[in-house]
Amino acid sequence: MxxxxxxxxxxxxxxxxxxxxxxxSSEESGSDSHSREERDSHNEKISLVNANGxxxxxHIPDMNAVKELEIKNSNLKVVTSLSMPKLKKIKxxxxxxxxxxxDATDDFSSLEEIELDHATISSIDENTFSxxxxxxxxxIENTNIGDLKENMFKGDVKLKEFECDRCEIHNIxxxxxxDLQALxxxxxxxxxxxxxxxxxLPVLPKLEEINLSYNPLxxxxxxxxxxxxxxxxEIGLKGVHLDASKKSELDxxxxxxxx
Numbered sequence: 001m002x003x004x005x006x007x008x009x010x011x012x013x014x015x016x017x018x019x020x021x022x023x024x025s026s027e028e029s030g031s032d033s034h035s036r037e038e039r040d041s042h043n044e045k046i047s048l049v050n051a052n053g054x055x056x057x058x059h060i061p062d063m064n065a066v067k068e069l070e071i072k073n074s075n076l077k078v079v080t081s082l083s084m085p086k087l088k089k090i091k092x093x094x095x096x097x098x099x100x101x102x103d104a105t106d107d108f109s110s111l112e113e114i115e116l117d118h119a120t121i122s123s124i125d126e127n128t129f130s131x132x133x134x135x136x137x138x139x140i141e142n143t144n145i146g147d148l149k150e151n152m153f154k155g156d157v158k159l160k161e162f163e164c165d166r167c168e169i170h171n172i173x174x175x176x177x178x179d180l181q182a183l184x185x186x187x188x189x190x191x192x193x194x195x196x197x198x199x200x201l202p203v204l205p206k207l208e209e210i211n212l213s214y215n216p217l218x219x220x221x222x223x224x225x226x227x228x229x230x231x232x233x234e235i236g237l238k239g240v241h242l243d244a245s246k247k248s249e250l251d252x253x254x255x256x257x258x259x
Contacts, residue, residue, distance in 0.1 A: 042065065043060075043061065043062045043065040043066065044065055044066060044067045044068065044086075045066075045067065045068040045070075046059075046060055046066055046068070046069050046070070047070040047071075047072070048069075048070070048071050048072070048074055048076070049072045049073055049074065050072075050073050050074060051071070051074040051075075051076055052074065052075045052076065053075075053076065053077070054076070054077055055076045055077065059076075063083055063084050064083070064084075064085060064086065065086065066084050066086060066087055067086050067087060067088045067089070068087075068088060068089045068090075068091075069084070069087060069089070069090045069091070070090075070091045070092075071090075071091070071092045071093075071095045072093055072094055072095060073094050073095060074095040074096065075095065075096040076095070076096070084108060085109075085110060086110055087108060087110060087111055088110055088111060088112045088113065089111075089112065089113040089114075089115075090111065090113075090114055090115070091114075091115040091116075092115070092116055092117075093115075093116075093117040093118065094117075094118065108131070108132060109131070109132070109133060109134060110134060111132055111134065111135055112134050112135060112136045112137065113135075113136065113137040113138075113139075114135065114137070114138050114139070115137075115139045116139070116140045116141070116143060117140075117141045117142055117143075118141070118142045118143070129152065129153050129154075129155070129157060129159075132157075133155065133156050133157065133158065134158055135157065135158065135159055136158055136159060136160045136161065136182075137159075137160065137161045138159060138161070138162050138163070139161070139163045140163065140164050140165070140167055141163070141164075141165045141166060141167075142165070142166045142167075143164070143166070143167045143168075144167065144168040145164065145167045145168065145169065146168060146169070146170065147169065147170060147171040147172070147173060148164075148169060148171070148172045148173060148176040148177075149173055149176060150173045150174065150175035150176055150178070151175055151176075151178050151179075152176055153176075153177065153178065153179050153180050154178060154179055155179060156179070157179050157180060157181075157182070158182050159180055159182060159183055160182050160183060160184050160185070160206075161183075161184065161185045161187075162180070162183060162185070162186055162187070163185075163187040164187070164188055164191065165187065165189055165190050166190040166191070167191055168191065168192055169188060169191040169192060169193060170191075170192045170193065170194075171193075172193070172196075172200075174200050175202065177201060177202055177204060178202050179202075180202075180204060181204075181205060181206065182206055183204055183206060183207050184206050184207060184208050184209070185207075185208065185209045185210075185211075186204075186207060186209070186210045186211070187209075187210075187211040187236075188210075188211060188212055188215070189211045189212065189213040189214050189215070189236065189238075190213070190214045190215070191214075191215050192215065192216065193212065193215040193216070193217060194215075194216055194217060194218050194219070195217065195218065195219040195220075195221075196212060196215075196217060196219070196220050196221070197219075197221040197223070198221060198222055198223065198224055198225040198228050198229065199221060199223040199224040199225075199228065201228045201229065202228070203227070203228055203230075204228060204229050205230060205231065206231060207229045207231060207232055208231050208232060208233045208234065209232075209233065209234045209235075209236075210229075210232065210234070210235050210236070211235075211236035211258075212235065212236060212237055212240060213236045213237060213238035213239055213240065213258075213259075214238060214239040214240070215239075215240060217237075217240050217241075220237075220240075220242065220246060222246060222249055222250070225253065225255075226253055232255055233254075233255060233256060234255065234256045234257075234258060235250065235255060235256070235257055235258065236258040236259075237257055237258065237259045238258065238259050239259075240259065242257065242259070
């Protein structure tokens with residue numbers, strides 16, 4: 001059964017579905033009698049566990065103060081615009097969580113870190129992250145997101161670390177990493193990539209590490225690798241066969257192979 005939840009912190013919809021037995025039982029019962037809320041003394045960090053219903057002041061009395069939001073084993077929905085101008089980190093796991101932010105997406109402009117685990121995401125395309133100018137870390141695990149689309153990071157993006165581990169990625173469209181001028185780490189391990197062409201990347205001037213481990217790679221094209229990734233120091237290739245000639249080429253370029 002494919003069950004979806006949406007998290008839209010941008011002008012379009014970013015749908016996130018997270019599954020677990022606890023959230024299923026909560027949804028089926030329609031009860032939040034076992035819900036738990038944890039917060040620090042200044043309401044800056046909020047943890048919601050087994051929460052149900054509409055995310056509003058009942059769950060977060062002072063949304064203007066929240067800097068970190070963690071949601072677990074919950075089934076929550078926002079039906080009106082949500083404003084969290086100081087929110088810097090959001091972590092969602094084993095929950096159903098949908099936000100329709102609409103015109104209020106600028107109120108997430110302070111967001112620096114997103115972590116999603118065991119999710120199904122759709123509608124990641126052009127301008128998806130354009131309203132998150134301060135996003136620095138995006139970590140997605142155990143998630144079927146399919147191909148990485150062209151211009152998915154279009155705009156003035158400050159992303160430094162992008163991790164997609166076990167995300168069922170088969171293809172990286174030309175231009176998928178456009179505008180990632182600050183990116184230092186790219187982790188695409190445990191996916192379905194059969195080819196990787198450095199020549200098709202945009203110039204990533206600060207990229208130092210890339211991890212392609214445990215992909216069924218049959219082709220790794222190193223053409224223009226130094227032109228496109230001038231500061232690249234390390235490539236993770238565990239579980240990947242690399243021709244001796246390519247290993248020698250990387251050695252000459254002083255790029256370490258981790259295998």
